[in-house]
Amino acid sequence: MDSFDHSENIDHIVNSWSFEPGKLTARIATGSDGRDVLQMRIEMGLLQMEIAGRPDGEKPFNFDSYLEYLQAQFLTDLDAMLSDDDCVEIDREFVQLYHRRICWLALREYEKAVRDADHTLALMDLCQAHSTDEEWIDSHEHFRPFVMFHRIQAKALIELEKHTPEHAIEELTSGVEELRELYASNESEEDFENDELHVRLVELRETLREQFEVGQTLNEQLADAVANERYEQAAKLRDRIHKREDLR
Known part of the structure; x- marks a missing residue:
């Protein structure tokens, strides 16, 4: 007698939701308890993630994420160092947040993409502050420009949706300068102009x-006015900018 529980089989999902090589496909679905979940179609099936908190739904030590748990610990011990177990959990959270962030971008959920990018950047900062393993730190820092790129892109598109194209353009200009500063701090500014993200x-x-x-x-x-010492024009432009921002 077949004792296999066919309700656990996901054939009906993968058969009705085709995988497209080279294309990221994601969607919001309803869980069995009525909550919204985020799903990403992958070649061998699908990934399902929670839309808030840690993507796997776990609550490390009753915190919404491992980042929040560690931040609480370091509030009372600023000089504490990460343990090997901490590093494993941080690596897990990095990967989970990456998958969720790219899904949010694909779904044009830009504010959620910014939220997860900020979480990732905060994890990177914590790694730098509380680890002496330079190779491990660099394994994450290598991706900082990529995470910043996603964040800049998402912030600009939020401005485009909520305000004006001019705001979006200025957000991109500001973001490019942030990225340039990062490259300069890493002594790789000479590579910046031709960098793909830039x-x-x-x-x-x-x-x-x-x-x-x-x-x-x-x-x-x-x-341009400041660079060319047109200070009266610069003062008028500052007033226009302040008035514009007051209307947001």
């Missing part, structure tokens, strides 16, 4: 500029 952000900015027929933004005009 090029893609500039391309997005110029695409928005062309699509929405935006010339120089107010902040760009301000920078």
Whole structure:
């Protein structure tokens, strides 16, 4: 007699939701208890993640994430160092957040993508502050520009949706400068201009500029006025920028 519980078989899901090589496919689905869950189709099936807290749904030591648990510990011991077990859990959380972040970007859930990017960057900062294993730290720091790229992109698209193309363009310009500063701090600024992440952000900015027929933004005009010592014009531009921001 067959004792296999066919309700556990996911054939009906994978058969009705095709995997497309080279394309990230994600969706929000309803769990058996009515809660929303995030699903990503992968070649061998699917990944299912919680939409808030830790993607695997675990609550480490009753905290919403391992990051929050560690931050609470280090509040009382600023000089504490990460244990081997801590490093394993941090690595798990990094991977889970990466999967969820790229799903949010694919679904155009940009605020959630920013949230998960901030979580990842905070984990990286914590690793730098509480570990002496340079190789392990570098294994994460290597991805800091990529996480920042996702965050900059998402922040700009939030500005485009909620405010104006000009705000989105300025967010991209600001983000590019943040990325440039990171490369400079790593003594690799000479590689920045041709870096793929930099090029893609500039391309997005110029695409928005062309699509929405935006010339120089107010902040760009301000920078130009200051650089050319047109201080009266700069003062007027600052007033316009402050008035614009007050209306947001």
